[in-house]
Amino acid sequence: MGRVQGLLTDLYELTMAAGYFQAGKAGQRATFELSLRRLPAHRSYVLAAGLEQAIEYLLELKFTPEGIEYLKGLPVFSRAPAAFFDCLREFRFTGDVWAVEEGTPLFAGEPVLRVSAPLLEAQIPETFLLSTMTFQTLIATKASRMVEAAGGRGVIEFGTRRAHTPQAGTLGARAAYIGGCIGTSNVEAGYRFHIPVFGTAAHSWTLAFDSEAEAFARLQELLGENTVYLVDTYELETGVENAAAVEGSFWGIRLDSGDFLAESRVARRILDRAGCRQARIMASGDLNEHRIAELTAAGAPIDCFGVGTELATSADAPSMGSIYKLVEIERKGRLRGAAKFSPDKSTLPGAKQIFRFRDHDVVGLAEENFPGATPLLVPVMHAGARLGERIPLGQIRQQAQRRLAEIPSACRRLEDPAAFPVLLSERLQALAAEVRSAELKTLDSKRA
């Protein structure tokens, strides 16, 4: 995260910061919520991920002297008071953060993160928080669908080359692991996040030797029982025969193209005849949850799926409508609900909490209490410092599997999934009506 600094945000966060400063509002207490306005296409839940990177960002957020000089030179800052730039020089995030733990399924309309801080500090992080949390949530969700489809067979994340930058590949690998993948091909992700890493050889390996048999023998020499032979560089049958003929144990073979159902059966037969019953078959190439489900349903003798493009880009739903909105602001010494009521993009005022029951959620005000329900937002930062220990990724992953199993299976269906009921508490609805009516009065008084 070393290179990330205050400039990695939208310009308007910084012009607004300057404006709040100039208007004497920079220190006014404000609460913003990051919530899921719309779920990604084809989904009835998302699996929350990315909180750890959000916390790291808030802990490290600062403005470098060069960054501040750059801002001073921009025309939009030509009228900004000099003291504003001093304020940026001293900037650090001192707020409180509540959030839903990573690996928790969430539904449309629910808040995932709540920031309470002086207005200037709460505004600037909007862009970064939206991007880092939404992206990992998309990938963790996509992974969970593939893992569901694989019905107990392993799914490995192979998509860094297709990710939207290599850095996205690394964080995507982390999210995919949370979503239930058994590992990744991304070594940096393995190193940084202690994720199991997979992979042995590409077609270029086979091409670099005088024959496929030689290429395979050399691979086995190096990798021993971890060897996976990629058998389709030239011809499937010959490839599998060459693999089975190498001396020494091996993990299995990989099919990277073609009709996986037919080819896995052919490969299985050749392996079994050659006495390699223990050898596993991995399939990779243009897979998604639907293809995986078909292959699984057809009983394809595939032990493990490697998925790249579709997972690393969440190809059928590469974005979702997450928002970061002001929900409370200090006015005349106390926090008041704030909301936006334009016809197609309304928001709900007030600091909120999700109360999870077995078969529905209630979104209510943070101070409410519903017996029998689990409140999902928990405090993760106080006064700019992290609360508690970093949760190990393996533990987040296990928690995700457990919490996913707790939502109705109809919500996890790949096609046409059922919605999970999310209700609004009476007090939240009352606050929304109250704030709305105050706004209408203001508008009316202006028209008069």
Add this chain to the structure above:
Amino acid sequence: MGRVQGLLTDLYELTMAAGYFQAGKAGQRATFELSLRRLPAHRSYVLAAGLEQAIEYLLELKFTPEGIEYLKGLPVFSRAPAAFFDCLREFRFTGDVWAVEEGTPLFAGEPVLRVSAPLLEAQIPETFLLSTMTFQTLIATKASRMVEAAGGRGVIEFGTRRAHTPQAGTLGARAAYIGGCIGTSNVEAGYRFHIPVFGTAAHSWTLAFDSEAEAFARLQELLGENTVYLVDTYELETGVENAAAVEGSFWGIRLDSGDFLAESRVARRILDRAGCRQARIMASGDLNEHRIAELTAAGAPIDCFGVGTELATSADAPSMGSIYKLVEIERKGRLRGAAKFSPDKSTLPGAKQIFRFRDHDVVGLAEENFPGATPLLVPVMHAGARLGERIPLGQIRQQAQRRLAEIPSACRRLEDPAAFPVLLSERLQALAAEVRSAELKTLDSKRA
């Protein structure tokens, strides 16, 4: 780029590297090409981008001591010779690179980058190069479609919050600028790449004041003639009236939701009646090239489009089938063509060049020469060092506009675009046949 290191790659690149080392092949000269197997969905061209980041990566690529220790501890490396890790410790890229300049339109099947280096050095960068170049190419292409649709109106990149990580937002802003956007909201991108930055205030600004009128007045105080009023926090008409009523000059207003055609007309009428004929109208929110084209065709009085989600994720085509394949390898002292001939994923052998004619391209061997054609791949690195100066981004952008204008307009159509003919030279076809026939002989001799 400081944090990027050798581990940011797929594991198999490193296991193959170890294998090449062990087999005495690490220093064998090899050529790999990064090429466009399939264009992104709905496209008949792509606009090449990302080369600068590819070069920076190759210049900086190294393995840290901690990274090497991590590798040593992985089971797949338990048999790797100790000297391999010494080799990683000393690793630097010493190869030659030819590439198509950024801002050049390319077509299906064409190579965009060619790496010639000792086998080990050419193999390891595969994952990073594919990801960084493919991503920027996708975004530059998407941007060029929106700019085409806008017919001379400005298009501004607003998508960092929707990008697949904030870092992808920054590089996406760079690519969007190459594709013809007039600027970005991403301040880090403005700082690093000297891209014009845009943006003034969000809904939260308006909500943070007691009235919209006060919020607008305070914004104008700060931003003067650069002020853009976001007018739809409460109600469009009142919002535009409040904007027009503020003392002092301003840039214009922004519509962020609703029916842009109807609303831009209403807003224009209110602005004109209030004597603000110079005030511009910007629209942002759920725009893509098709919506922009509709609004432009309908004569909507919109001066400028802000685009986020669809651009930052290349939403209708979030990936494309780019590949990085071995095309030549040293055998018995000389470079020989290498290729893969499996039924659905064949590659062509030999170091290649694209020869661009006015109305078609020829992909031929690098040493060929076609009078009247421009060879598109140019040398950009030699012996691990950059050749020539870094091209300023503004110059790349201008070049992109010029080169896009040179391809037939039918190829730039938003719907059902025409293909640009790409032919293979006779010598390339002959080499492919020759390599194929040699492979078949090898396979036959194995069967015998």
